[in-house]
Amino acid sequence: MDVDFLGSCDRMYSSAIILNSNHEYYTSCYLSGYVVECYLKHLILSYGVKEDGSDYTVGDIKSKYVHKIHQLISDLQDYINLSNNIPVSCRIDLNIVCKTICIGTGGHPKWDPKYRYGEHPAWNDKSYSDSYIRELNQLHDALLYLRTGGVI
Numbered sequence: 001m002d003v004d005f006l007g008s009c010d011r012m013y014s015s016a017i018i019l020n021s022n023h024e025y026y027t028s029c030y031l032s033g034y035v036v037e038c039y040l041k042h043l044i045l046s047y048g049v050k051e052d053g054s055d056y057t058v059g060d061i062k063s064k065y066v067h068k069i070h071q072l073i074s075d076l077q078d079y080i081n082l083s084n085n086i087p088v089s090c091r092i093d094l095n096i097v098c099k100t101i102c103i104g105t106g107g108h109p110k111w112d113p114k115y116r117y118g119e120h121p122a123w124n125d126k127s128y129s130d131s132y133i134r135e136l137n138q139l140h141d142a143l144l145y146l147r148t149g150g151v152i
Contacts, residue, residue: 003058005045009038009143013136025129026118032132033069033111036098039139040072041065048075067113069102092142098135105131 012035019028041061048056065072073094095102104110108122111132115123122128 003062005038005042005061006143009035009042012038013140016136017133020129020133023126025126026120026123028129029111029120029123029132030113030116032101032136033067033113035136036094036101036111036139037065037067037069037072039143040069040076040094043076044072069111073102092139094139097138097142100128100131101135 012031016028016031016035019025019031044065045056045058045061050056050060099105101111106122106128108128109115109120
């Protein structure tokens, strides 16, 4: 079976919403970070170019970016600045669209898989989880726009 970052993004987005609606806030927040990660991995696999000029492979992406959302965002920004490979319509600033997930708000830390064992101070909070879902909804809407336009 082929790796499908975009399909994984869709599956986890749906699951995060279901978990949140069933008051499973912590797990919903945990899964939300993976939605963002899969979207970024899809963009880099589709449009990123390695330093030697070759395209990324799935293996490259899986080994280089193991749960490293912030490295993905940084590298994606570098690709945008250095080339025209990534269409303007795909250039979503996740530090704005997904601020709570990617930066953290209210003095709480950003998303990180290291919190999977219950250490994040806000993931059990309904309002915090709801903010993650709102951000994912914005990202999902942007993805729908890109898909209907044939960009991704």
